[in-house]
Amino acid sequence: CEKQDGRPFRQRLLVVANRLPVSAVRRGEDSWSLEMSAGGLVTALLGVKGFEARWIGWAGVNVPDKVGQDALTDALAQKKCIPVFLDEEIVHQYYNGYCNNILWPLFHYLGLPQEDRLATTRSFQSQFAAYKKANQMFADVVNQHYEEGDVVWCHDYHLMFLPKCLKEYNTNMKVGWFLHTPFPSSEIHRTLPSRSELLRSVLAADLVGFHTYDYARHFVSACTRILGLEGTPEGVEDQGKLTRVAAFPIGIDADRFIRALDTQPVQEHIRELKERFAGRKVMLGVDRLDMIKGIPQKILAFEKFLEENSDWHDKVVLLQIAVPTRTDVPEYQKLTSQVHEIVGRINGRFGTLTAVPIHHLDRSLDFHKLSALYAVTDVALVTSLRDGMNLVSYEFVACQDAKKGVLILSEFAGAAQSLGAGAILVNPWNITEVAASIAQALNMPAEEREKRHRHNYMHVTTHTAQEWAETFVSELNDTVVEAQLRTRQ
Ligand code: ADP
Ligand code: G6P
Numbered sequence: 001c002e003k004q005d006g007r008p009f010r011q012r013l014l015v016v017a018n019r020l021p022v023s024a025v026r027r028g029e030d031s032w033s034l035e036m037s038a039g040g041l042v043t044a045l046l047g048v049k050g051f052e053a054r055w056i057g058w059a060g061v062n063v064p065d066k067v068g069q070d071a072l073t074d075a076l077a078q079k080k081c082i083p084v085f086l087d088e089e090i091v092h093q094y095y096n097g098y099c100n101n102i103l104w105p106l107f108h109y110l111g112l113p114q115e116d117r118l119a120t121t122r123s124f125q126s127q128f129a130a131y132k133k134a135n136q137m138f139a140d141v142v143n144q145h146y147e148e149g150d151v152v153w154c155h156d157y158h159l160m161f162l163p164k165c166l167k168e169y170n171t172n173m174k175v176g177w178f179l180h181t182p183f184p185s186s187e188i189h190r191t192l193p194s195r196s197e198l199l200r201s202v203l204a205a206d207l208v209g210f211h212t213y214d215y216a217r218h219f220v221s222a223c224t225r226i227l228g229l230e231g232t233p234e235g236v237e238d239q240g241k242l243t244r245v246a247a248f249p250i251g252i253d254a255d256r257f258i259r260a261l262d263t264q265p266v267q268e269h270i271r272e273l274k275e276r277f278a279g280r281k282v283m284l285g286v287d288r289l290d291m292i293k294g295i296p297q298k299i300l301a302f303e304k305f306l307e308e309n310s311d312w313h314d315k316v317v318l319l320q321i322a323v324p325t326r327t328d329v330p331e332y333q334k335l336t337s338q339v340h341e342i343v344g345r346i347n348g349r350f351g352t353l354t355a356v357p358i359h360h361l362d363r364s365l366d367f368h369k370l371s372a373l374y375a376v377t378d379v380a381l382v383t384s385l386r387d388g389m390n391l392v393s394y395e396f397v398a399c400q401d402a403k404k405g406v407l408i409l410s411e412f413a414g415a416a417q418s419l420g421a422g423a424i425l426v427n428p429w430n431i432t433e434v435a436a437s438i439a440q441a442l443n444m445p446a447e448e449r450e451k452r453h454r455h456n457y458m459h460v461t462t463h464t465a466q467e468w469a470e471t472f473v474s475e476l477n478d479t480v481v482e483a484q485l486r487t488r489q
Helices: 040-046 066-077 087-109 117-147 161-171 195-203 213-227 254-260 264-276 295-308 330-350 366-377 391-398 431-442 448-464 465-488
Strands: 012-019 021-026 029-037 052-058 082-085 151-155 176-177 207-210 236-240 241-245 281-288 317-321 358-361 379-382 406-410 425-426
Touching: 012 040, 012 117, 021 066, 021 207, 021 317, 040 391, 040 465, 052 066, 052 117, 082 117, 087 117, 117 366, 151 161, 151 236, 151 465, 161 176, 161 195, 176 465, 195 213, 195 241, 195 406, 207 213, 207 465, 213 236, 213 241, 241 465, 254 264, 254 366, 254 391, 254 448, 264 366, 281 366, 281 391, 295 317, 295 330, 295 431, 317 366, 330 358, 366 391, 379 391, 391 448, 406 431, 406 448
Parallel strands: 012 052, 012 151, 052 082, 151 176, 176 207, 207 241, 281 317, 281 379, 317 358, 379 406, 406 425
Antiparallel strands: 021 029, 236 241
């Protein structure tokens, strides 16, 4: 079953990401239950259909024993997932350490954690060694499952070393790498002790993708300035080998949300929410409880709005749904306490015996409840300090065709480039500006809301996760074809 150019019709796609779409919870010696993982990477990739895909990654749990590993491997196989088993020490150094304490804040322009900056600097080398070791473990599993003709698509900052490891196994493997976070200015990237090694490893891929043109440009300029390589309009060239670099803005499976709104459970939740918040405008924040999301800043801006608009006190409520994430990393633990403290203070200040202005939940909501919440919201607040794209803003827009609510969106989220014309763009660090935008959104005339919504809805429903994946994989195939043509000449 082959096309004329020799490519198989249904190419197998090996998706490699640190996090599998399901996380495992042990129920007995050889019994496991699987729960949906949180985060934009999983959301986007689950929206991709039509590929013969296998997902290789970590199930979020330490499984030291063979019985447990075999049972989990079988349970995951039913979901077309293949586990990479990482022990506690590797998780501590690679995932909590190098990935989430170093790369994540740095790529989001937040620098290293303030208090233990020196300690972090001292542990760079051991954590980078663990990072490379973990990447090699992913490569080993990919290599075991790879069949000729497969396309290997590596994801995110956890796996920057993977393209190099894979090409060492097999130079003919088609390897793509996509970053789900911003790629920072080269001035930030060059502070990393492992800056050159990381760039060179990524360049081993055939295609390197980012959410926005700016992130791609930063990457190319890091390769030019740090490695002295030539940047071309197509990508980066090193000794005759071209690594194609381009922007592939991600999307969501908008139809899934749109269809859900007509279902009985979602309609039931919508009815309950409308009853519960009758007479009040609903403002909504949905985030992982992460420092990049600007949750404390958002809540302080809401407080400022309440201070300046006493006529709104009992007419508006902010629902902040924040799913805990990376809870073993001290910075995240501090953030949780900080958010709780601020919410408590503001509710104490502005609450009454019967109502509080902020409902803050530290939890994940299931798909139906989340869709219903998006649908009843009047104003969504996405105030990330930095964000690769931010799919919450897309999900909100997809659920708003009846209500036409307003999106307040950080100018530092990748989504500002696609939804900027329909949203109210804000600098999340400026709480006075965000407070004024809240007032603007709550008072916006219906005609303007309609116009802004139309723009965003059109974008979200046409630039989908499916289109994103098809474009990336097709371009990845073409880079290989080009390479083959070159060798034939
Ligand atoms: P990130 O990739 O940083 O997690 P995104 O906004 O791109 O940010 O994606 C977050 C994804 O996780 C979205 O699909 C969103 O619906 C989901 N999510 C975030 N917080 C929650 C929550 N509290 N409950 C349910 N889903 C959540
Ligand atoms: C972001 C990252 C993903 C990650 C997700 C959840 O979306 O880009 O790679 O999976 O956050 O974080 P976690 O550390 O729980 O996987």
